[in-house]
Amino acid sequence: MDSEDEFDMHDANGDDDDDNDDDFYSGGDDDAAAAMDSDEADVADYEFIDNDSDDSDDIASHRYQQNYTVLTEADIHQRQEEDIMRISTVLSISEVAASVLLRHYNWSVSKVHDEWFADEEKVRKVVGLLEKPAFASPNVRELICGICFEAYPLDRMYTAACGHPFCSTCWTGYISTAINDGPGCLMLRCPDPSCTAAVGQDMISRLASAEDKQKYSRYFIRSYVEDNRKTKWCPAPGCEYAVDFIVGSGSYDVTCRCSYSFCWNCTEEAHRPVDCGTVAKWILKNSAESENMNWILANSKPCPKCKRPIEKNQGCMHITCTPPCKFEFCWLCLGAWSDHGERTGGFYACNRYETAKQEGVYDEAEKRREMAKNSLERYTHYYERWATNQSSRQKALADLQQMQTVALEKLSDIQCQPESQLKFITEAWLQIVECRRVLKWTYAYGYYLPEHEQAKRVFFEYLQGEAESGLERLHQCAEKELQVYLNAEGPSKDFNEFRTKLAGLTSVTRNYFENLVRALENGLSDVDSHGATCSRAASSKSLGGTSSKGRGGRGKATTSRSSSSSRNIDDSGHWSCEHCTFANVKTATVCQMCHQRR
Amino acid sequence: MQASRARLFKEYKEVQREKVADPDIQLACDDTNIFKWTALIKGPSETPYEGGVFQLAFAVPEQYPLQPPQVRFLTKIFHPNVHFKTGEICLDILKNAWSPAWTLQSVCRAIIALMAHPEPDSPLNCDSGNLLRSGDIRGFHSMARMYTRLAAMPKKG
Numbered sequence: 001m002d003s004e005d006e007f008d009m010h011d012a013n014g015d016d017d018d019d020n021d022d023d024f025y026s027g028g029d030d031d032a033a034a035a036m037d038s039d040e041a042d043v044a045d046y047e048f049i050d051n052d053s054d055d056s057d058d059i060a061s062h063r064y065q066q067n068y069t070v071l072t073e074a075d076i077h078q079r080q081e082e083d084i085m086r087i088s089t090v091l092s093i094s095e096v097a098a099s100v101l102l103r104h105y106n107w108s109v110s111k112v113h114d115e116w117f118a119d120e121e122k123v124r125k126v127v128g129l130l131e132k133p134a135f136a137s138p139n140v141r142e143l144i145c146g147i148c149f150e151a152y153p154l155d156r157m158y159t160a161a162c163g164h165p166f167c168s169t170c171w172t173g174y175i176s177t178a179i180n181d182g183p184g185c186l187m188l189r190c191p192d193p194s195c196t197a198a199v200g201q202d203m204i205s206r207l208a209s210a211e212d213k214q215k216y217s218r219y220f221i222r223s224y225v226e227d228n229r230k231t232k233w234c235p236a237p238g239c240e241y242a243v244d245f246i247v248g249s250g251s252y253d254v255t256c257r258c259s260y261s262f263c264w265n266c267t268e269e270a271h272r273p274v275d276c277g278t279v280a281k282w283i284l285k286n287s288a289e290s291e292n293m294n295w296i297l298a299n300s301k302p303c304p305k306c307k308r309p310i311e312k313n314q315g316c317m318h319i320t321c322t323p324p325c326k327f328e329f330c331w332l333c334l335g336a337w338s339d340h341g342e343r344t345g346g347f348y349a350c351n352r353y354e355t356a357k358q359e360g361v362y363d364e365a366e367k368r369r370e371m372a373k374n375s376l377e378r379y380t381h382y383y384e385r386w387a388t389n390q391s392s393r394q395k396a397l398a399d400l401q402q403m404q405t406v407a408l409e410k411l412s413d414i415q416c417q418p419e420s421q422l423k424f425i426t427e428a429w430l431q432i433v434e435c436r437r438v439l440k441w442t443y444a445y446g447y448y449l450p451e452h453e454q455a456k457r458v459f460f461e462y463l464q465g466e467a468e469s470g471l472e473r474l475h476q477c478a479e480k481e482l483q484v485y486l487n488a489e490g491p492s493k494d495f496n497e498f499r500t501k502l503a504g505l506t507s508v509t510r511n512y513f514e515n516l517v518r519a520l521e522n523g524l525s526d527v528d529s530h531g532a533t534c535s536r537a538a539s540s541k542s543l544g545g546t547s548s549k550g551r552g553g554r555g556k557a558t559t560s561r562s563s564s565s566s567r568n569i570d571d572s573g574h575w576s577c578e579h580c581t582f583a584n585v586k587t588a589t590v591c592q593m594c595h596q597r598r
Numbered sequence: 599m600q601a602s603r604a605r606l607f608k609e610y611k612e613v614q615r616e617k618v619a620d621p622d623i624q625l626a627c628d629d630t631n632i633f634k635w636t637a638l639i640k641g642p643s644e645t646p647y648e649g650g651v652f653q654l655a656f657a658v659p660e661q662y663p664l665q666p667p668q669v670r671f672l673t674k675i676f677h678p679n680v681h682f683k684t685g686e687i688c689l690d691i692l693k694n695a696w697s698p699a700w701t702l703q704s705v706c707r708a709i710i711a712l713m714a715h716p717e718p719d720s721p722l723n724c725d726s727g728n729l730l731r732s733g734d735i736r737g738f739h740s741m742a743r744m745y746t747r748l749a750a751m752p753k754k755g
């Protein structure tokens with residue numbers, strides 16, 4: 001079941017990515033302008049570029065070299081026409097002949113050029129573009145049709161460039177059969193078995209029925225996308241856009257105009273930083289195990305304390321049982337929430353798979369022990385977290401929508417804040433959506449990370465745990481704490497504190513995820529250079545250097561990490577938390593974000 | 599339907615007219631159904647089928663000649679591209695390489711050519727294909743010859 005097949009795909013994280021250093025996750029380490037109190041929206045880094053038109057141009061021009069273009073059907077049509085015109089002009093052939101040529105060489109203009117100028121005669125023969133008729137009609141008034149064998153006057157006969165005569169009824173039938181057989185009709189040849197003459201669009205328009213002509217042009221335009229090496233349809237259901245990609249130009253993640261993000265290479269949903277091969281293996285694995293996994297996906301679990309069924313209807317994993325129990329627990333591991341995160345002083349307790357789980361902790365212990373027998377337990381651990389993050393992301397997307405359409409306006413009224421100053425909330429939600437996506441895929445990554453690579457595992461789980469706990473804090477704040485202000489009667493005194501906290505958490509979480517993504521894209525190679533360490537000091541340092549290039553305009557709370565003496569204090573007197581990098585005010589002795597002592 | 603009937607009728611008349619034109623092929627139309635034909639073809643010389651006479655059955659679709667006829671061997675034959683039990687034939691012109699300019703007569707000619715030049719890489723008869731692919735020409739010949747004698751030759755005496 002567990003297929004270890006090799007997948008014949010480009011590796012999304014191959015070495016050729018190096019030239020594409022300017023995008024979201026590849027901030028330069030030399031630039032220490034990591035700022036917390038961003039007053040300029042960073043929204044354009046994410047999927048909703050179009051929503052933020054005021055500065056997206058700016059960003060596109062100087063720090064975001066997009067390596068793909070989204071095409072509408074009109075765009076596709078126009079490009080196709082242009083390519084046909086170009087070939088027709090350069091080769092001095094008809095547009096119909098140019099279309100036949102381009103289709104034959106999968107719409108590669110350069111390939112057509114190369115082949116044609118290398119050996120025109122050979123190309124003509126292969127493609128079926130005859131220069132003179134292969135069959136000279138005898139000088140008679142009537143000809144025999146080669147299909148129905150009836151005699152017809154000349155004016156009822158039609159021929160391709162070869163001159164083989166067939167009557168119009170037989171042509172129509174021949175063309176119709178080919179069109180209804182599929183896209184092969186674009187390479188149609190003369191019905192004479194010994195003849196290779198191409199039957200082009202001119203013959204189709206003259207002889208096909210209206211319905212067939214329409215089908216033919218659908219195939220014609222589809223072929224320009226499907227047979228073209230640089231173009232693919234957006235895989236989102238019902239979406240009619242295509243994406244034109246500059247092959248070899250770096251990350252394969254693209255975002256369609258319909259807002260769906262997918263990997264251009266394997267057309268699965270966007271899965272950076274995990275490579276296509278891992279994703280394909282994981283998806284295959286999931287479908288093989290899908291029946292076993294059904295019970296896990298059930299949306300309700302018993303409260304670990306009072307055993308009443310609890311339904312998870314929020315995005316974050318922090319669940320509070322209904323009164324009178326009110327037990328706070330983690331949806332994923334059903335452990336007490338108080339055991340989670342930095343308070344335990346170690347890993348975020350939930351991401352880590354331990355083979356020797358204590359017995360009796362879970363209600364499903366029986367079931368799980370059974371599953372362990374067929375070695376499903378390990379997979380279950382990763383699958384459950386993968387799937388939960390997926391549904392959390394869906395939920396967050398819906399929440400974001402709701403926020404943008406309803407809640408922000410309401411909040412603006414209640415708190416007497418102009419909507420423009422509530423951007424930090426949208427930003428937080430965008431960050432959550434993106435992080436859920438990344439986190440989800442890191443669980444597929446984790447599943448395939450070899451058990452024996454102990455140092456890498458520990459490092460990976462550390463980074464993943466930090467990122468996950470950061471995200472849980474952020475998600476909880478954006479989801480639950482925000483409610484308080486939404487339900488308030490009037491302006492709340494502490495709304496500005498909330499703003500600082502949420503914006504801070506957003507920025508902290510971004511840092512954690514940038515670290516995580518970079519580490520995975522490097523194949524966790526830092527582990528070797530750091531001597532297999534995962535100590536807090538070492539990784540906090542690396543956390544410190546996570547600023548991103550060119551994300552200017554919010555440099556107030558920068559922390560200068562290059563000089564060790566002033567490492568934790570910047571010009572304005574803020575100090576950066578060793579644990580979560582949050583920039584705290586001078587007077588604070590405990591981190592406002594993670595409550596660790598300075 | 600009308601077009602295919604007219605075309606088949608033309609082929610029928612052609613067959614009547616040129617009965618002796620191709621001595622290796624004898625096509626005959628079913629007495630009651632113009633969409634059912636049979637043919638007797640002679641095994642090509644210098645092949646293990648030499649001296650044998652093989653019967654083919656044609657089922658012609660209503661879309662003929664835009665769609666190819668279905669053809670199978672009624673006589674048992676040991677050949678890599680013919681299914682040993684059903685007589686089904688794997689031949690490109692009977693599938694995707696069909697041209698409406700082909701006739702039942704030319705299909706017979708193509709089948710005779712296939713008997714002389716088997717395609718062991720798309721076998722319907724795996725035993726036979728494997729013999730040829732492994733280079734055991736003699737093994738293949740003796741099997742094919744045996745079945746020709748058993749099934750395709752008039753019994754002596």
Ligand SMILES: [Zn+2]
Nearest residue numbers: 145148167170
């Ligand atoms: Zn005709």
Ligand SMILES: [Zn+2]
Nearest residue numbers: 162164190195
């Ligand atoms: Zn022709």
Ligand SMILES: [Zn+2]
Nearest residue numbers: 234239256258
């Ligand atoms: Zn789309």
Ligand SMILES: [Zn+2]
Nearest residue numbers: 263265266276
């Ligand atoms: Zn991919």
Ligand SMILES: [Zn+2]
Nearest residue numbers: 303306321325
């Ligand atoms: Zn409870």
Ligand SMILES: [Zn+2]
Nearest residue numbers: 330332333350
């Ligand atoms: Zn947990």
Ligand SMILES: [Zn+2]
Nearest residue numbers: 577580591594
């Ligand atoms: Zn902190």
